[in-house]
Amino acid sequence: MLNVVLGWLGTVLISIGVFFLFLGALGIFRLPDLFNRLQAGTKATTLGVVSTSIGVGLLVKGWLPFSVALAVFLLMTNPISSHAVARASYRAGVKPYHGTSPDECAKRNLDFSGEGEEK
Amino acid sequence: MRIEIPTILWAIWFIVISTATILATLRAVIGPTNSDRVVGLDTWTTITTGFWVILALFFFQFVLLSVAMVYAILSFLGVLVIARYLERGL
Amino acid sequence: MERVESSKISRYFYAVLIYFFLWIVLTYPFSIQEWEAGAMIAFLGALLTYKQLSVAGVKNIKRIGILLFWYLPVFTWEMVKANIHVAGLVLNPKMPIKPGIVKIKTNLKSPVARVWLANSITLTPGTLSLDIEGEYLYIHWITVGSTDVEGASREIAGSFEKILEAMFK
Numbered sequence: 001m002l003n004v005v006l007g008w009l010g011t012v013l014i015s016i017g018v019f020f021l022f023l024g025a026l027g028i029f030r031l032p033d034l035f036n037r038l039q040a041g042t043k044a045t046t047l048g049v050v051s052t053s054i055g056v057g058l059l060v061k062g063w064l065p066f067s068v069a070l071a072v073f074l075l076m077t078n079p080i081s082s083h084a085v086a087r088a089s090y091r092a093g094v095k096p097y098h099g100t101s102p103d104e105c106a107k108r109n110l111d112f113s114g115e116g117e118e119k
Numbered sequence: 120m121r122i123e124i125p126t127i128l129w130a131i132w133f134i135v136i137s138t139a140t141i142l143a144t145l146r147a148v149i150g151p152t153n154s155d156r157v158v159g160l161d162t163w164t165t166i167t168t169g170f171w172v173i174l175a176l177f178f179f180q181f182v183l184l185s186v187a188m189v190y191a192i193l194s195f196l197g198v199l200v201i202a203r204y205l206e207r208g209l
Numbered sequence: 210m211e212r213v214e215s216s217k218i219s220r221y222f223y224a225v226l227i228y229f230f231l232w233i234v235l236t237y238p239f240s241i242q243e244w245e246a247g248a249m250i251a252f253l254g255a256l257l258t259y260k261q262l263s264v265a266g267v268k269n270i271k272r273i274g275i276l277l278f279w280y281l282p283v284f285t286w287e288m289v290k291a292n293i294h295v296a297g298l299v300l301n302p303k304m305p306i307k308p309g310i311v312k313i314k315t316n317l318k319s320p321v322a323r324v325w326l327a328n329s330i331t332l333t334p335g336t337l338s339l340d341i342e343g344e345y346l347y348i349h350w351i352t353v354g355s356t357d358v359e360g361a362s363r364e365i366a367g368s369f370e371k372i373l374e375a376m377f378k
Contacts (some may be wrong), residue, residue, distance in 0.1 A: 007122030014173065018132050020292060021166050025139035027299040028146045028162050035349045036308055037146070037158050039337045040295050045165040046332060047292045052169045053187075056176045059122070062237070063184065067172070069234045070188050074168065077191070079331035079338075080324075081161060081198040086339050086349070088206035089154030096349075102309045102356045181237070188235075 006058045013055030020048035033097035034089055042082040049074050132173060139166050157201050164194035217259075219266030224255035227262065275376045283368060284329060291334040298351070309353035310339060313346050313362040316370065322377040329369045336365055 027040025050071040057067030143166060147159030168191045175183035232247035233239070255262075263269055298304060317323055327338040327346065335351040346366075354364050 004122060011122075011124060011128070014132065014176075015128070017169060018135050018173075020296075021169050022135045022139040023292075023296050023299055024162055025142040025146075025166060027295060028159060029142045030299060030304065031306070032304075033308075034152070034154050034158060035310075035337060035339070036306060036351060037155065039335070039349070039351055040299055041158055041162040041165075042337070043288075043291050043295050043332060044299075045162055045169075047288060049165055049169040049172070053172045056172050056184075059176060060179075063181065065234050066181075066184050066188075066237045070172070070184065070191065073188065074165070074191055075332075076328070077195040078165065079328040081195055081202070083327060083331060083338055084199055084202035085154065085157050085161060085205075086337060088202040089152070089157070090339055092154065092205050094152055094154050096310065097308055102311055102353065 003061075010055040010058035013051050013058065017048045017050070017052030017055060020044045020051065022048075024048060034094050035086060035096055038082050038086055042078060046074060046078045129177065136166065136170050136173070140170075154205060157198065157205065160201075161194075161198050164190070164198070168194070215264070215266030215268060219268075220263055221255055221259045223266050223269055224259035224262045225251050228254050272376050275372070280369075280372050280376065283372065284332070287329075287333040287368070291332060294334045305352075307352050308349065309356065310347055310349050311353065311356055311361040311365075312358055313348055313365055314358055315344055315346060315362070315366060317373055317377065319377050322373050325373055325376075326366060326369060329373075330365060333365075333369075 021044070024041050024044030027044060028037050031037045031040055053067040053071045053074075057064035140163060143159050143163040145159075147156050147163060150156040150159055168187050171183055171187035171190060175181070175187065228251035229247055232251060233244070236243045236247065265272075298306065315323065315326060317326060323341060323346075327341060330336050330338045330346070330348060337349040337351075338346055339349050340347040348361070348365055350361075350365075355361050
């Protein structure tokens with residue numbers, strides 16, 4: 001009985017995860033500029049892959065510890081890599097979408113003027 | 120210990136994940152700047168990690184979960200290195 | 210930064226615990242031989258790297274408790290909300306976005322706590338941490354609310370800052 005319930009729960013979780021992985025890719029494809037793309041990509045794909053791996057762990061007896069470890073690892077590293085990409089590309093001179101209304105980041109003076117610009 | 124997942128559900132999962140991979144690849148190909156390509160690559164690797172996990176369930180091999188873990192670690196390091204390159208060159 | 214270092218024994222013991230736990234999880238099908246090898250490698254590896262792993266030593270275990278029982282439920286709920294928000298945004302044909310970059314101020318002192326705050330902000334609705342400069346964080350916000358520093362800080366970081374203050378005090 002418990003196995004059946006866990007099995008269906010895992011199947012539903014995998015389906016949700018696959019759906020959110022797709023949404024992340026669609027967001028990457030549709031949104032207008034780099035930072036919005038990063039937002040959609042990071043959030044949706046992180047939830048997608050975490051939900052998928054926990055679902056797989058629920059489906060098969062004994063895989064749960066490893067899949068939870070995988071989920072925790074992804075949950076901790078995915079925001080870091082997206083932050084690194086966002087910061088690097090802002091410093092390399094990627095301009096935000098023209099409708100970006102307050103841009104506090106542009107007001108400060110960067111101390112490495114022009115070092116990271118694309119040649 | 121393994122409940123039967125209907126074939127149609129497997130087909131839907133694989134088709135949706137393949138479409139997602141194609142969309143991310145398109146963004147990595149047509150992205151206007153290099154940073155957009157990196158974003159596409161980052162999303163692509165995350166989607167592929169999810170795909171390894173589903174493949175581990177499909178073939179019922181525990182090893183493929185370890186493959187997913189190693190893939191996640193390597194893609195994280197790769198994206199960090201590329202971000203560093205974007206910021207100040209190699 | 211101004212966190213007090215614990216004694217070396219405490220830090221070493223904490224490193225052994227963490228490495229042994231990781232070893233057990235990563236070599237999953239449990240067997241006693243794996244555990245013996247893991248114990249040896251944990252003691253040796255902790256001898257080499259305990260200085261880099263932690264400053265507070267065994268006190269970190271209390272932090273892990275707070276992390277599991279207070280931070281994790283709040284965080285999960287925020288993350289689900291964030292994803293519903295993103296889904297509504299992406300699936301809407303008109304894409305009602307109004308992006309902006311705002312500046313928020315944090316009260317957290319230690320660098321590790323700031324890293325946690327930035328990670329949490331990235332995974333909560335509509336915000337992406339863009340840069341850190343001292344105690345100010347620059348946040349890309351997909352639908353801008355309030356644009357001044359105090360309002361934006363309260364709106365974005367408010368719920369997590371309390372938890373992280375309790376965690377890293």
